[in-house]
Amino acid sequence: MKSDTDRLIERLAAAAQPVRRLQPPVLRAGFFLAAAAAVLAAVVLLFADLDLFARRAADPKLAAELVFTLLTGILAVIAAFELSLPDRAAAWALLPLPSLALWIASSGYSCWRHFLVHGPEGWIIGESANCFRFILAVSVPLAVCLVILLRRAAPLTPVRVAAVGGLGVAAIAAFTLQFFHPFDVTFMDLAVHAAAVAIVVAAVAAAERAAEGRSRS
Numbered sequence: 001m002k003s004d005t006d007r008l009i010e011r012l013a014a015a016a017q018p019v020r021r022l023q024p025p026v027l028r029a030g031f032f033l034a035a036a037a038a039v040l041a042a043v044v045l046l047f048a049d050l051d052l053f054a055r056r057a058a059d060p061k062l063a064a065e066l067v068f069t070l071l072t073g074i075l076a077v078i079a080a081f082e083l084s085l086p087d088r089a090a091a092w093a094l095l096p097l098p099s100l101a102l103w104i105a106s107s108g109y110s111c112w113r114h115f116l117v118h119g120p121e122g123w124i125i126g127e128s129a130n131c132f133r134f135i136l137a138v139s140v141p142l143a144v145c146l147v148i149l150l151r152r153a154a155p156l157t158p159v160r161v162a163a164v165g166g167l168g169v170a171a172i173a174a175f176t177l178q179f180f181h182p183f184d185v186t187f188m189d190l191a192v193h194a195a196a197v198a199i200v201v202a203a204v205a206a207a208e209r210a211a212e213g214r215s216r217s
Contacts, residue, residue, distance in 0.1 A: 019190050022153055022201040024082035025088075033077055036169075040176050048179040060204055061110055062178070065185075068103035069175040075170030077146070082203060083161045084153035093164050096171075103171070107193070110185045131177055135196035137171035139166075143204050158208045166204035171198040 021030065044050075056062055076096035080086045113117045155161045174193055185193075 010135075025079060025085060026078060026207055028149065029078045029081040032081075032146060033074060036172060039179060040138070040172070044176065044179045050179075053179050056178075056181075065106040065110060066178055068106055068180070069171055070099065070186065071099040072103050073168050073171030073175060074166050076171060079148070080150060080161050080165035081153075083157065083164060084150045084155040086154075086156045090157075090160070093160060096164070096167060100167070100171075104194075105197060107185055107190050111190050128188045130190045131181065131189060132196045134180065135170060135173045135193065136176050136200065138176055139169045139196075139200040142169035143200065147204065147208065158212055159205050162208035163201050163205040166201035167179050167197065170200040171202075173200075 023031075028052055044115040055068065075094075079092045082092040082095075085088070146169055147162060150161055150165060151158070174197065177193075181189075
C-alpha cells in the first residue's frame with residue numbers, strides 16, 4: 001500500500017503546471033526603471049521649469065548630488081530584485097550604500113554652504129513641507145508597483161527586499177523633486193527629505209511584514 005506521502009506526490013505531479021521562469025533580476029529592474037522614467041519624464045516635461053533647472057544643474061555640487069541621488073535609486077532597485085531570489089546573498093542590500101553616503105554628503109555640503117551665505121533662515125520650514133508631500137506622492141505608486149513585481153519571485157526575506165526597494169523609489173522621487181526645486185537645499189530641506197525617505201522605507205517594510213504575517217496565519 002502506498003504511503004500518504006507517495007499519494008500526495010502523485011497528486012501534486014499530476015496537477016503541476018509549467019512554471020514560467022522569471023527574467024534575470026537586472027533585466028526586470030531595467031524594465032521597472034524604464035517604465036518609471038517614462039512616466040516621470042512626462043511629468044517633468046509637462047510641469048517643470050527646465051530652463052531654471054538647467055541653470056541650477058550647471059552648479060557642480062548640484063550635479064554631483066543629482067548623480068548620487070539617481071544612482072542610489074537605480075542601485076537600490078537592482079539590489080531589491082536580486083534579493084528577491086532565494087539564492088542571492090544578503091550582501092546585495094549593501095549595493096546602494098556607497099552612493100547613499102555620497103548623496104547625504106553632497107546634500108550636507110550644499111546645506112552648509114547655504115547656511116554660510118544666508119544664515120539661520122535655512123532652518124525655516126518654508127517650502128520643505130511641499131517637498132515632503134512630493135516625495136511621498138511619487139514614492140507610493142512606484143512602491144506599490146515595485147512590490148507587486150518583487151512578489152513574483154516569492155522572496156524568502158520580503159521585509160528586507162521591500163525596505164531596499166523602498167529606498168530605491170524614495171531616491172528616485174527625491175531625484176525627480178530637484179526638477180521642481182527652485183532653490184538650494186537647506187538644512188530643513190535635508191531633514192525633511194531624509195524623513196520622507198525614511199517613512200517610505202519603513203512603510204513599505206511594515207506593509208510587507210503585515211502581509212507576511214497574514215500569509216502565515
